[in-house]
Amino acid sequence: MKTLGILGGMGPKATSVLYDRIVDHTDAHTDQEHINTIILSDGSIPDRTVAIVSGDTADCRRALVEGARKLEAMGAEVIIMPCNTAHYFIDDIQQAVSDNITVLNMNRLAVEDALALCDPSVSEPRIGIMATDGTLATGLYDSIVSECGAVPVSPDEKSQEELMSLIYDDIKAGLKGDSSKFKRCSDDLNGRTDAVILACTELSVYKEENPLPPNYVDAMDSLVKAAVTECGAAYK
Numbered sequence: 001m002k003t004l005g006i007l008g009g010m011g012p013k014a015t016s017v018l019y020d021r022i023v024d025h026t027d028a029h030t031d032q033e034h035i036n037t038i039i040l041s042d043g044s045i046p047d048r049t050v051a052i053v054s055g056d057t058a059d060c061r062r063a064l065v066e067g068a069r070k071l072e073a074m075g076a077e078v079i080i081m082p083c084n085t086a087h088y089f090i091d092d093i094q095q096a097v098s099d100n101i102t103v104l105n106m107n108r109l110a111v112e113d114a115l116a117l118c119d120p121s122v123s124e125p126r127i128g129i130m131a132t133d134g135t136l137a138t139g140l141y142d143s144i145v146s147e148c149g150a151v152p153v154s155p156d157e158k159s160q161e162e163l164m165s166l167i168y169d170d171i172k173a174g175l176k177g178d179s180s181k182f183k184r185c186s187d188d189l190n191g192r193t194d195a196v197i198l199a200c201t202e203l204s205v206y207k208e209e210n211p212l213p214p215n216y217v218d219a220m221d222s223l224v225k226a227a228v229t230e231c232g233a234a235y236k
Contacts, residue, residue: 001232004035005076007067007093009042010083011172014201014220017208018082021224027234035231038074040067048085049134057089064089065096072097078230079103080223082201084141085134102230107199109226110219111144114195117215118150126151128189128196130163130203141199153193159185171202179210186213 004022008015019039028034042063051060064086071079079101081087087107094103111127118125127150129141136142136154145152155163166181182203189196195215198204204220212218228235 001035002077002230003075004037004227004231005068005071005074005079006037006039007042007064007071007079007081007086008039009045010048010081010086011202012041012043013171013174013205014082015039015041017205018080018201018220018224021220022227025224025235026228027236033233035228035233036075038071038076040071042067045086048083048088049132049137052085052088052134053137061089061092064093068093068097068103072101077101078227080227081106082204082220082223084199084201084219085132085138087140088134088138104223104226104230106219106223107140108144109222110197110199110217111141111148111150113222114197114217115148115150117217118194122194124149124151125194126153126192128153128155128193129199130155130185130189130196131199132167133160133164135199136160141197153189155185156188159188166206167200167202171205176209177206182206182210 026034045063046060048060051057068079084106087105090103090105114127127145129152142152162181162184166177170177198218201220204218207218225235
């Protein structure tokens with residue numbers, strides 16, 4: 001099997017949840033059947049949303065590239081990042097490591113899974129994106145959704161404010177997520193979408209204790225499945 005490298009710390013809890021899901025979804029019966037995994041949880045990486053919104057991305061880009069190179073030096077053959085917003089820099093990261101190293105794109109994987117939930121008779125399904133201001137500002141999900149012939153849908157202004165508070169004031173602060181904040185955003189999107197993507201790994205943490213509607217896709221789950229299979233293990 002290939003060795004997996006996790007470029008984490010964005011945030012630390014999301015990194016922990018990601019690794020737990022990889023272990024839980026690897027069809028293994030002994031220690032030796034699990035994927036060799038190197039976890040770099042670097043909490044000093046600058047905030048991705050702040051960097052992108054401000055336009056001052058140099059330090060963030062440098063930290064992510066250095067982290068990927070460290071993982072390569074330690075033997076990683078597949079690299080994943082438990083941060084949707086950090087995928088703004090995915091091309092820089094891929095170019096910084098050897099050609100034989102795969103850097104999986106969580107954003108694209110999540111869009112593919114969301115489209116699979118949509119009614120095939122709908123010519124232009126509408127995909128809701130629950131993400132940070134930074135991820136929305138990059139248009140990363142919008143461009144992928146549009147490329148696939150679907151329509152990206154963002155929360156309204158008030159819903160987005162509630163979502164950012166859930167992500168930063170609750171989950172990143174080590175608190176349990178306020179379900180009323182999530183519900184405000186969910187209620188807004190449910191009436192005008194065919195599927196919704198949890199496009200922030202702090203929302204993946206929130207999902208650990210809160211059930212979601214059946215037409216919701218957790219981008220972290222999409223990444224876990226791809227990582228397990230890309231490394232040569234069996235996904236369960």
